[in-house]
Amino acid sequence: NAGVMQNPRHLVRRRGQEARLRCSPMKGHSHVYWYRQLPEEGLKFMVYLQKENIIDESGMPKERFSAEFPKEGPSILRIQQVVRGDSAAYFCASSPQSRENTGELFFGEGSRLTVL
């Protein structure tokens, strides 16, 4: 049973380009979370999605960032017109139940974005 799969593991972009990060949750999990982690800092919540629905995007910057979790295929975090400050590790986590059921999250190994 494969765990949460994220790709690419490492991504380098120049300022102004687009970054697309993909996350395939564990089999049977329909709840996906995206977090951002800067060096020496804690994980920062970005967005919580269920299949075809954005449940909570209160942690997403208002511009340039978007996320989706289609009926088929992985969840995608999209960053348009990247800037140097977007350089970070982006972690995806999945769960078989809604967050109100307070279960553990299963994390992917992260995608490390470097903006030149």
Add this chain to the structure above:
Amino acid sequence: GQNIDQPTEMTATEGAIVQINCTYQTSGFNGLFWYQQHAGEAPTFLSYNVLDGLEEKGRFSSFLSRSKGYSYLLLKELQMKDSASYLCAVLDSNYQLIWGAGTKLIIKP
């Protein structure tokens, strides 16, 4: 604002015991999690406390005092593989996980 505080770094000796503290101020409380994260890897779940008291799971135990806004993770019989960052996270009233910056634990032989 919401705040999770834990020490930045701790050092301990192989075979010893170490206690990692976490204090929190959050808008509401629906439980506290501890995760382990090895460098460059995914965080992995260690424990969940929602009621006061001690939860023991093998070499690892986690304690919670809701009235004090305080938790600790206790690691016994330390092994070199326990060298990692330990992340404290609180589920707030909106069921959002608020994360501490993590405690980097260094184990020396």
